[in-house]
Amino acid sequence: MSGASRVWDEPRWKIERERVGEYTDDALRARYRVLDEATIAELMALPALFAYEKPVDRPARLGRITQIATRGLFVRIQYVFLEGVPPIPAAQFLELASDLDIDSGWEVHRTHWAVKDVDLFEVLRNVGLNPVELARKFSGGVAPVVQPTLSVSSLAVDRALADAEQLIETRGPTSGVDRVHTALQGFMIELCRNEG
Numbered sequence: 001m002s003g004a005s006r007v008w009d010e011p012r013w014k015i016e017r018e019r020v021g022e023y024t025d026d027a028l029r030a031r032y033r034v035l036d037e038a039t040i041a042e043l044m045a046l047p048a049l050f051a052y053e054k055p056v057d058r059p060a061r062l063g064r065i066t067q068i069a070t071r072g073l074f075v076r077i078q079y080v081f082l083e084g085v086p087p088i089p090a091a092q093f094l095e096l097a098s099d100l101d102i103d104s105g106w107e108v109h110r111t112h113w114a115v116k117d118v119d120l121f122e123v124l125r126n127v128g129l130n131p132v133e134l135a136r137k138f139s140g141g142v143a144p145v146v147q148p149t150l151s152v153s154s155l156a157v158d159r160a161l162a163d164a165e166q167l168i169e170t171r172g173p174t175s176g177v178d179r180v181h182t183a184l185q186g187f188m189i190e191l192c193r194n195e196g
Contacts, residue, residue: 003053003111008061014076015113022112023103032115035075040068047120047138048079049100051093054108059087062124064138075113082137085129092127099123119174131172150187152194157186 007013021029032039044065051060063081070076088096097104100123101116121131121138150157164179 001051001053001108001110001112001114003056003109005052005056005058008050008052008058011080012076012078014071014074015111017070017073017075019110019112020075021114022110023107023114025101025117028115028117035068035070043068043115046115047134049088049120050079050081052090053111054090054094057090059089060093061085061087062120062134082134085134085137088124088127096123096126099126119172121172122174125171132169135172152187152190154186154190157183157190160186 002008002013020035021032024032032043035043044067046064048063048065049060050063052058061081062085063079065077065079067078068075094104094108096102097108099118100120101118102108102114107114119131121129121134124134125131160179160183164176164183167179168176
């Protein structure tokens with residue numbers, strides 16, 4: 001989030017290192033505190049929302065960070081916006097603040113970089129964006145993986161995989177995680193039964 005008008009019109013941004021992790025849950029802040037190679041790769045794999053502070057009254061944009069570098073007291077990032085995804089008007093962004101785990105009081109008045117434990121694509125469904133289509137754009141248009149034919153199966157596994165596929169199609173990838181877990185558990189149980 002930035003208080004500088006038109007900052008997201010540029011392809012890069014720098015922020016004071018002390019403001020990285022502000023308004024971030026303590027566990028997440030500890031996880032991303034050290035910007036080493038692994039942490040940078042993980043942060044660049046996350047979707048990012050580029051927003052303005054409330055007084056600026058400019059739309060937020062959805063994108064991804066493409067480069068992160070530390071330089072003295074600053075962290076510099078480069079980023080791109082997802083093509084074909086419209087900007088989110090400032091008023092709509094503020095309406096989504098609580099769903100995004102953003103404090104609509106002080107946080108929207110402070111330039112900072114926060115990491116939130118929310119499903120951004122799912123929250124953006126509330127502004128009429130399709131989470132499956134957003135995930136596809138974010139991943140570069142990668143086609144979904146076709147479900148293989150299992151050598152060992154059961155009714156529980158087949159049902160869980162069918163449920164997962166439907167949830168992933170309609171609500172996005174994170175919605176199917178529980179059913180995929182159930183399918184894996186059922187698969188392992190069948191393998192163990194078959195082996196005695």
